[in-house]
Amino acid sequence: MKFDRFLVVVASLALVWPATAVAAPYTVRPGDTLSKLARDFGTTVSALQQANGLSGTGLQVGQVLQVPGSAPAAQTREVAGVTLQAPGRIRMGDAFVLRLRGEQAAAARVRFPSERTEDVREPAEWLTPLPSGQPGEWVVLGRAVLGKTTPVRYELLAGSEELSGEIVTGPLGQPVQHLNLPPSVSRKLQDPQRAEEERLVEAAYALRTPRAWTQPFAPAVSGRRVSSGFGQPRTYTAGGPVAYHYGMDYSAPAGTPVSAVNDGVVVVAGQYPVRGGLVAVNHGAGLVSLYFHLSKVGVRVGQTVRRGDKVGEVGSTGFSTGPHLHLELRVRGEATDPNLWIGKTWP
Ligand SMILES: [Zn+2]
Structure with a gap:
């Protein structure tokens, strides 16, 4: 959605810091x-x-x-030939990685048992560490679901030994935004074609193919003016339920090229009632990027795309009130903050 009073300028998304x-x-x-x-x-x-x-x-x-002060620093733990480093603190809607080193790191298995009590897709799935790109380092990709601030608990198995720990998870602290959408827009939520749209995206979220990217994630549109931030809680009708904004909205004129944020394979491409002109790219390792409201879809299902390849053009199709790109980055089906990906290989 496009809401001008939430305009902010994205100054520098490419800043990174050392994990240590x-x-x-x-x-x-x-x-x-x-x-x-x-x-x-x-x-x-x-x-x-x-x-x-x-x-x-x-x-x-x-x-x-x-x-300073109360924020816990990154935690480092050791068990049976594996050194694990976890973030000290995250916020809901964050993607994050556990970093593993040591001779048993590649053979370890990790899961997040706290997901069992959360409304998430594929909770507590056993995950295999992936090479991070740094010599001798493996990573496991985690996600903190929007709407929950209970600590994320991780469990690592190395041989017959086990290690578990918790990561403090904070709120986003955004006030609820109350919208009253015109019936012509909100009617799209009742469209009978919607079930097919949901089935297609859920099938994309369920994919578990090998990781297809090796480079940092690139912005999907240039001149990235954010018109609505990730995680923004909203109501769409007076007194209606609160829904979280699962993506990031970039204000851009209709026709602005939209490019793939990284390498992958197109798994959804077409016009749908809610997401409008939609492209979903499977990057492997449980990560899918989605591009909504496109006026033109320029790719086909099954097509391989490289980082920066054009996938379509900005529009205002589907559940939208003005031209913008809605970008999502889903980890095993759950929405994570695109800000944490752009400019980096791992969040
Ligand atoms: Zn949006």
Whole structure:
């Protein structure tokens, strides 16, 4: 959806930090303010200013802040020939990785048993570590579902030994946005063709093919003006249920080229009632990117795409009130924050 009062400028999405940093780094997201972050992380505005050499309170999306004090640093644990590093703290809707090293790392198995009590697709699936691209390092891709702030629990099996731990999961802290969509738009949610649309995307989410990407993720549109941030809670009709925004909206004129964020295979391509002109690209390793509301779909199902290849054009088809790209990055079917992927090979 396109809502101009939520406009923010994406300054620099490509900032990265070393995984071994002692202080907890945090990348500023749309809607963040210093006082909100101070609240979320149990610190103060002045402590945040001091730790980051800030004189005012202005923040830019993509800016990396060091969070002092109470934010736990990355955790490092060891068991039977495997050293595991987990993030100290994440937020709901985050994708994240556990980093494994050691002679038994590649043979280890990992699952996230906390998913069993959450409304997620394929909870607690056993996962095989993947080479990260760094020598001697393997990663396991995790996801923290939107709407839950209970800790993410991980369990690692190495031979006959087991290791488990928890990752603190914080809220996004965005206030609920109340929308009243015109009946012509909200009627699309009742379209009888919708069941087929849902079946197709669910089939895409269920795919488990080998990882197809090796490079950092690229933006899907240039001139990335974010018109609605990831995770934004919304109601679509007065008094209606709260729904989370599973993607990121980039405002762009109709006809703007939309490109694949990374290498993969097109698994959905066509016009559908809710998502409109839709392309879904399977990147393997349980990761699927989706591009909604396209005016033109420029690829076919089964086609291999490379990072940066054009898949379609921005439009306002489906459940949309103005031209924009809605981009989703789904890990084993669950929506994760695209900000955490763009510019990086792993979140
Ligand atoms: Zn959207």
